[in-house]
Amino acid sequence: MYTNHVRCRACNYGPALVPEGIKAADNGEKLIPVFDLGLQPLANSFRSADEMQDGFAPLKVLLCPRCSLAQLSVVVKPEILYANYPYLTSGSVTMQNHFDRLFDDLGVAELNSVVEIGSNDGKLLAHWKAKKPTLKVVGIDPARNLSSLAFQRNIGTVVSVFDKEAARSANAIQPDLVLARHVFCHVHNWEEFILALAEMGGPETRYVIEVPYVRELLDNLEFDTIYHEHLSYLSIKAMEALLAKSPLELDDIREYPIHGGAILLTLRRRGAEIMRHVIVDRYLSMEDFDEERWKRFALDSCNHIMDLTTKVGELAVAGKSVCGYGASAKSTVTINACHFSHRHIRFICDDTPQKQWKFSPGSDIPIVDEGALIRERPDYCVLFAWNWSSEIIAKNNQYLAAGGKFIVPGKTLEIVP
Ligand code: DWN
Numbered sequence: 001m002y003t004n005h006v007r008c009r010a011c012n013y014g015p016a017l018v019p020e021g022i023k024a025a026d027n028g029e030k031l032i033p034v035f036d037l038g039l040q041p042l043a044n045s046f047r048s049a050d051e052m053q054d055g056f057a058p059l060k061v062l063l064c065p066r067c068s069l070a071q072l073s074v075v076v077k078p079e080i081l082y083a084n085y086p087y088l089t090s091g092s093v094t095m096q097n098h099f100d101r102l103f104d105d106l107g108v109a110e111l112n113s114v115v116e117i118g119s120n121d122g123k124l125l126a127h128w129k130a131k132k133p134t135l136k137v138v139g140i141d142p143a144r145n146l147s148s149l150a151f152q153r154n155i156g157t158v159v160s161v162f163d164k165e166a167a168r169s170a171n172a173i174q175p176d177l178v179l180a181r182h183v184f185c186h187v188h189n190w191e192e193f194i195l196a197l198a199e200m201g202g203p204e205t206r207y208v209i210e211v212p213y214v215r216e217l218l219d220n221l222e223f224d225t226i227y228h229e230h231l232s233y234l235s236i237k238a239m240e241a242l243l244a245k246s247p248l249e250l251d252d253i254r255e256y257p258i259h260g261g262a263i264l265l266t267l268r269r270r271g272a273e274i275m276r277h278v279i280v281d282r283y284l285s286m287e288d289f290d291e292e293r294w295k296r297f298a299l300d301s302c303n304h305i306m307d308l309t310t311k312v313g314e315l316a317v318a319g320k321s322v323c324g325y326g327a328s329a330k331s332t333v334t335i336n337a338c339h340f341s342h343r344h345i346r347f348i349c350d351d352t353p354q355k356q357w358k359f360s361p362g363s364d365i366p367i368v369d370e371g372a373l374i375r376e377r378p379d380y381c382v383l384f385a386w387n388w389s390s391e392i393i394a395k396n397n398q399y400l401a402a403g404g405k406f407i408v409p410g411k412t413l414e415i416v417p
Contacts, residue, residue: 001055002074002228006031008064009071009190009232011241031062034070034294035226035301040336041362042076043227043329044086048358054080056362057228059333061294068289069238070214075188076228078142078161082186085143086354087329089120094391098258099127105254105264106177106208112136113173115200117162118183122150129155136173140166145354163192167199175201181210182259185232194246198269207248207267214289216261221411223301223337224330224384225260236283239265252277260387307413309338312382316344321378324348325392325406326385327355327367334384334409336362345382349373373399382407 007014014031018024037059045054060073089095108114108128112135116125119139129135139150139157147157160166162183178200187193197207214233217225226233236253243249252266315322324331327350335345342364349370350356358367373381373396381399383389383406393406393416400406406416 001080002057002076005062005071005073005075005188005231008067008069008238009188009242010069010238011064011067013064013066031064031071031073032291033060033073034063034291035061035223035298037223037226037333037337040227041332042081043229043332043361044081045361046086046327046355046358046367047361053362059226059228061226061233063289063291063294064238065291067238067241068235068287069241070233070235070289070294072226072228072231074228075231078186078188081229082142082161084145085120086352087120088146088149088352088354089123090388091123092388092391094388095123095258096127098256099124100131101256102179102210102264103128103131106179106206108132108135108177111176113175114138114177114179115140115170115173115175117141117178117180118186119146119150119155119157121146122153122155122157124179124181125150125155126153138170138173138175140170162187162196164196164199167196171200176205178205178207179210180208182212182262184209185211185234186229188231190232190242191246194242194248194267197267198247203269205269206251209265209267210256210258210262211265212259213255213261213263215287218289218293218297220260221297221301221304222260223297223304224333224409227329227333229329234263235287235289236263236280237287237289240280240284243267249276250280253279253283258387304409304411305334305337308334308382308407308409309340311407311413312338312340312344315380320380321346321376322380322382322407323373323376323378324360324365324382324384325370325373325396326350326383326388327352327360328385330386331384332361335360335365341365346378347372347376348384349381373404374402377402377404379403380405380407382409384409386410 016024039056040059125137142161147159248267251268254264327348408414
């Protein structure tokens with residue numbers, strides 16, 4: 001189900017890779033363990049009552065002391081994670097607004113063709129085509145179940161993990177822009193990914209990667225964004241170490257609040273007539289993601305997990321009913337880290353049909369439709385999908401009016417109202 005990962009995927013720091021049984025001279029290089037949640041289920045392995053729970057794998061973060069890339073100690077096989085993927089890009093207003101902002105910030109109105117890697121169900125490309133009908137678009141995504149949804153939106157998808165072959169297929173539209181949103185940190189072989197990117201487009205093509213920024217994870221204790229799909233937790237320093245040997249270079253960085261705080265990296269071919277933006281050096285000068293910072297994060301995250309466990313446990317003992325909202329990958333991490341069961345969290349409301357009437361991975365907590373919040377009217381609701389909290393709270397004012405309260409996990413637990 002998984003392989004062990006011991007060398008940094010950005011700068012190759014780590015022990016020499018030698019054949020089994022051969023004792024290698026110790027080069028003294030070893031990635032540093034900085035955060036460990038033990039054996040955890042796969043965050044999107046939702047199962048119905050008659051299905052076996054998929055495997056568990058170690059969830060441990062290793063830090064590269066040379067380039068500051070944090071990365072998981074194992075790599076779960078992509079076909080296990082993504083062949084039939086239950087996560088749908090959010091259709092929320094917040095996400096639509098983000099798509100509009102990217103359309104404007106990336107100047108898509110002036111472009112002819114866009115390829116999206118990890119295009120999921122085609123929502124973004126369909127949204128952009130609605131704004132510019134002449135835009136040529138192609139998606140690349142390994143999940144066959146999602147590509148059929150994209151097809152219903154008239155978005156063609158190369159059904160494949162992203163590699164050179166998929167890149168050459170998508171390159172038929174000669175893209176001006178290649179976009180990869182929340183994909184890059186799911187990828188194991190970064191060098192191959194960058195080389196495959198360079199197979200597309202021409203001298204002026206922009207390659208734009210949107211990923212969570214490790215600074216937000218550390219600052220906001222976003223421990224629940226650490227799961228097996230997220231193989232890496234990106235710093236600009238690590239990106240520069242990776243690109244140093246590649247045909248592409250980092251040209252610009254922008255920040256967006258989506259998914260708890262993301263950065264948008266614009267890469268270009270080396271030598272393109274573009275001045276590298278000074279902002280890259282500004283980020284490099286501010287980054288301090290070292291072992292001491294990560295170990296402080298680990299301690300604070302453990303305290304946060306204890307606080308939530310205690311709060312929900314006290315409510316259960318007091319006879320209060322508690323449910324959850326948002327069967328996100330994040331909810332799986334939190335539920336298993338807190339060892340919650342159906343006795344603590346009676347159910348989780350979620351608007352994703354592929355997740356409803358199944359169980360949260362690793363637990364006996366059922367996932368139900370959003371209407372259950374009003375039908376069952378529990379006393380408290382843990383907002384596992386905290387990155388959509390304003391939207392979710394706004395649409396559930398009837399629950400609040402009936403006396404319900406949301407528990408919003410964050411750096412500190414917030415009770416709303
Ligand atoms: O990297 C990834 C991020 C970008 O998205 C993927 N590996 C997996 C996924 O992570 P996630 O599952 O934590 O994503 P979300 O978007 O935080 O999940 C929110 C969940 O809440 C979804 O299952 C949908 C649900 N939801 C809902 O029921 N009602 C969301 C909204 C906004 C709502 O109104």
